[in-house]
Amino acid sequence: MTIFRLGEQTPPPPRRITDTVVERLEHQYEVDPDLMQITPQQDMPVWDSRRIFNARWDHLDWMHAHFADEVLLAGEESETMEEHP
Amino acid sequence: MSPVAFKSAVDDHVVEELRAIIGDDARVRPDQSSRAFRSRVPAPFPVHRWAEHYPDVVILPKTAIEVSEVVKLANRHKIPIVPRAGGTGLSDGAVPLRGGIMIDCKLMNQIHEIDLVDRTVTVGPGINMLKLNEELKQHGVIYPDDPASYPCSLVGGRIGTGGWSLLGARYGHTRDLVISMEVVLPTGEIVEIAEGGGRKLRKSSTGLTLKQLFTGHQGTLGITTQATLELVPRPEVEFAAFFAFDEYIKAWETTGILTKSGLATIAGVVLFDEKKIEYLRRDDEAYIPQPDTVNAVVAVAMYGRRCEVEPASKEIMRLGKSNTGKYLGDEISAGDWASRHDRYATPLHGRDLDGQAVLMSWHCEDAALNYSVLPQVREEWHAIVARYRERYGIFDDWGMFAYTSGAHKPWADYLVEIDVGIWEQKLNDEYWAAWVDCKREIAQVSLKYGGSITACHGATREGDADLVPEEMGSAWPVVKAIKRALDPNNVMNPGKQSLDEAYE
Ligand SMILES: Cc1cc2nc3c(=O)[nH]c(=O)nc-3n(C[C@H](O)[C@H](O)[C@H](O)COP(=O)(O)OP(=O)(O)OC[C@H]3O[C@@H](n4cnc5c(N)ncnc54)[C@H](O)[C@@H]3O)c2cc1C
Numbered sequence: 001m002t003i004f005r006l007g008e009q010t011p012p013p014p015r016r017i018t019d020t021v022v023e024r025l026e027h028q029y030e031v032d033p034d035l036m037q038i039t040p041q042q043d044m045p046v047w048d049s050r051r052i053f054n055a056r057w058d059h060l061d062w063m064h065a066h067f068a069d070e071v072l073l074a075g076e077e078s079e080t081m082e083e084h085p
Numbered sequence: 086m087s088p089v090a091f092k093s094a095v096d097d098h099v100v101e102e103l104r105a106i107i108g109d110d111a112r113v114r115p116d117q118s119s120r121a122f123r124s125r126v127p128a129p130f131p132v133h134r135w136a137e138h139y140p141d142v143v144i145l146p147k148t149a150i151e152v153s154e155v156v157k158l159a160n161r162h163k164i165p166i167v168p169r170a171g172g173t174g175l176s177d178g179a180v181p182l183r184g185g186i187m188i189d190c191k192l193m194n195q196i197h198e199i200d201l202v203d204r205t206v207t208v209g210p211g212i213n214m215l216k217l218n219e220e221l222k223q224h225g226v227i228y229p230d231d232p233a234s235y236p237c238s239l240v241g242g243r244i245g246t247g248g249w250s251l252l253g254a255r256y257g258h259t260r261d262l263v264i265s266m267e268v269v270l271p272t273g274e275i276v277e278i279a280e281g282g283g284r285k286l287r288k289s290s291t292g293l294t295l296k297q298l299f300t301g302h303q304g305t306l307g308i309t310t311q312a313t314l315e316l317v318p319r320p321e322v323e324f325a326a327f328f329a330f331d332e333y334i335k336a337w338e339t340t341g342i343l344t345k346s347g348l349a350t351i352a353g354v355v356l357f358d359e360k361k362i363e364y365l366r367r368d369d370e371a372y373i374p375q376p377d378t379v380n381a382v383v384a385v386a387m388y389g390r391r392c393e394v395e396p397a398s399k400e401i402m403r404l405g406k407s408n409t410g411k412y413l414g415d416e417i418s419a420g421d422w423a424s425r426h427d428r429y430a431t432p433l434h435g436r437d438l439d440g441q442a443v444l445m446s447w448h449c450e451d452a453a454l455n456y457s458v459l460p461q462v463r464e465e466w467h468a469i470v471a472r473y474r475e476r477y478g479i480f481d482d483w484g485m486f487a488y489t490s491g492a493h494k495p496w497a498d499y500l501v502e503i504d505v506g507i508w509e510q511k512l513n514d515e516y517w518a519a520w521v522d523c524k525r526e527i528a529q530v531s532l533k534y535g536g537s538i539t540a541c542h543g544a545t546r547e548g549d550a551d552l553v554p555e556e557m558g559s560a561w562p563v564v565k566a567i568k569r570a571l572d573p574n575n576v577m578n579p580g581k582q583s584l585d586e587a588y589e
């Protein structure tokens with residue numbers, strides 16, 4: 001049996017991304033905790049955040065396959081993120 | 086003449102009669118939780134007056150005969166009937182205004198026939214499009230009615246609202262995809278409704294085209310108990326491209342360029358305005374890291390055979406960039422398109438005046454407007470919401486988008502949405518009245534610019550309903566005459582769309 005201890009699964013301290021958004025795990029953005037005074041945040045263990053994040057990709061793949069046999073891509077990089085890598 | 090159905094008519098005797106018709110007590114539900122769960126929809130709701138919207142009893146019929154018998158009973162006793170499918174309608178169509186009997190059609194979810202020769206599928210109104218398409222996939226066909234509520238709305242509600250589809254520019258919207266239906270009229274008769282005769286015919290000129298009348302009436306003219314729907318070949322490929330702009334007007338012009346391109350595989354073109362990008366920038370992982378120069382976005386999606394879509398996609402890339410547009414990249418384009426059912430509108434939180442995140446419910450204005458007026462309407466709508474936000478502090482502007490709305494003709498009509506967050510927990514009579522006023526002001530702008538209050542949700546919510554006579558204009562007496570003729574006792578979803586005026 002695996003025993004879950006929140007202490008072992010605490011996410012790292014946040015890194016500021018914008019005035020109102022922070023990031024704790026790569027590509028997982030969160031509203032700045034200072035702006036969450038009225039709506040308290042729940043402690044999320046890392047594995048649970050990851051699970052939700054990964055499930056999102058599964059969901060998108062499923063949605064693509066549901067509507068068409070194949071996804072056609074332009075095959076071009078983002079022209080906006082090039083400016084601000 | 087004022088035979089307006091009223092609430093208190095459902096007594097124990099009526100419940101016993103209903104039990105006798107249905108013959109299964111589990112499908113006749115007068116209990117509080119069955120009623121409470123079916124009293125609201127995801128649109129802003131006067132939570133402080135929740136119980137006033139309970140139906141008196143919920144019925145879960147399985148056949149048209151059962152529906153017919155229940156409707157006959159209601160008509161005899163002058164009891165309101167409210168049809169309900171998925172309960173996702175955003176204009177309160179399935180919210181009882183005078184209690185009564187709610188007909189929840191979820192158990193009528195069968196696929197009755199798949200006809201691969203004449204390309205139709207016949208279903209009950211309780212089936213969901215996602216579930217239907219899972220079944221159809223093996224046959225190489227699809228039923229392409231794709232609202233953002235695709236995973237949760239049902240065919241009966243799509244017909245009840247006259248729904249709008251994200252793929253409508255290519256495949257048409259609900260009314261274009263329903264070929265015929267079986268309907269229980271307000272007096273209980275079961276009738277076949279189509280273009281003329283012919284359950285599987287897409288076009289007929291016999292008699293009157295009743296099919297359109299029975300699509301989008303919000304359950305005020307009858308209850309659909311079966312529908313024969315269009316089957317189209319399952320697309321080989323999907324292509325989506327998102328382009329960023331530093332200013333709205335360039336994005337608007339590019340939307341015009343794309344929609345007038347004549348490319349037949351275009352399924353939808355969407356224009357997100359600056360406020361929407363501002364909102365996505367605070368709450369959407371795809372937009373948070375974007376540079377400040379991204380202020381408006383245009384998205385295009387195409388479906389069809391590879392031999393059509395592949396060359397057309399090259400032209401889309403050229404046109405999308407022809408007026409300063411910058412491609413957002415393959416990952417955002419494909420990923421955001423695949424998230425079209427759950428993004429942009431429904432984080433269900435917004436910001437108070439201090440920027441604090443608070444739980445909010447979602448108002449989705451859905452005017453139908455022409456291309457030419459989009460910039461002006463945008464300014465006026467945002468100004469209205471800003472004024473109410475400033476004054477009451479419980480509203481938040483989540484931005485706007487305009488989405489192609491003409492079936493098979495993407496060039497001129499748009500579903501124009503402003504999404505407004507509402508802090509429901511704060512609602513009281515004063516704040517609710519303020520919201521209804523705000524809502525009405527937004528709708529009045531649409532009318533001022535020659536638009537329609539609603540492209541898909543229906544003019545059944547407070548703040549809209551009282552403007553229906555104005556929008557219908559000289560046709561309003563015709564509407565009232567039809568309602569009165571079909572529903573002499575005003576039992577079918579009474580109180581909606583100002584139709585009580587038919588009985589004055
Ligand atoms: C997240 C989200 C996204 C959405 N996106 C879209 C969108 O892209 N396009 C769009 O069009 N809508 C959209 N909607 C609104 C809603 O999903 C649609 O209006 C849908 O058509 C409602 O279907 P439903 O099954 O939930 O119907 P309900 O809400 O249960 O009912 C809608 C209306 O139809 C009537 N009705 C129900 N069943 C019947 C029947 N059998 N016969 C006659 N009348 C009936 C009801 O009385 C009511 O007036 C969205 C909603 C949500 C929550």
